Amino acid sequence: MILGLYEAHLPVSNLKSSIEYYKRLGLEFSHCHEDKLAFFWIDKGKSWLGLWETDKVELEYHPSIRHIAFQVSLEDLKNAVVWLNERGCKPREAFGFEPIEPFVMAHNGKAHAKIHFNDPDGNSLELICKIPNPKNLTSRMYLSEWERVNEEG
Known part of the structure; x- marks a missing residue:
């Protein structure tokens, strides 16, 4: 439907x-x-x-309101912090991760990499993409760490 x-x-x-x-x-x-x-x-x-x-x-902001997540490619997400800063859009802390690079949240065999930022009115915006989870990890970590862990045999 x-x-x-x-x-x-x-x-x-x-x-x-x-x-x-x-x-x-x-x-x-x-x-x-x-x-x-x-x-x-x-x-x-x-x-x-x-x-x-x-x-x-x-x-007052709450995750159930005033939030939009935009789907992006993994390659674009890897450059998102620089891309956002170039446009005057400041990435922000989310889920305990500082906005130094995208981070990964995994659960139930799935994983998503993301970065968060706010618009001028404090609406929560997010750039996100699905990523492979071949080892069925459930940890939260920065994207660079995720890629390193998944490359290790």
């Missing part, structure tokens, strides 16, 4: 500055609606992100 994510929405305090921020992330601007809502393509023609200008941006 469900084939993917069609759209997600985040609250922002200043739509004009948020549009510029999300353009720096490389998202393609689609359109605005009544100067309070802007849409960006995540996957053109398939899914998009809506930014709503509102005072609700003051709502």
Whole structure:
């Protein structure tokens, strides 16, 4: 039945500055609606992100709200800290990992590498990709350590 994510929405305090921020992330601007809502393509023609200008941006953050995870390739993720910094987007600590490089969270035979950052309004953004877990590891570690452990025989 469900084939993917069609759209997600985040609250922002200043739509004009948020549009510029999300353009720096490389998202393609689609359109605005009544100067309070802007849409960006995540996957053109398939899914998009809506930014709503509102005072609700003051709502206290919780992982179940105000969070978007963007799927990226592993090669792009390896360069994500530099890429984000070049765009004025500061990676942040998450799950006890300092933002020096992506980290891996593994469970139930699956693994994901990721890095977190916030937009100007404190909405939690994440770059993430699935990665192989040939040794069925369950530890959390930095990506470079993960790759080293999986290379060892």
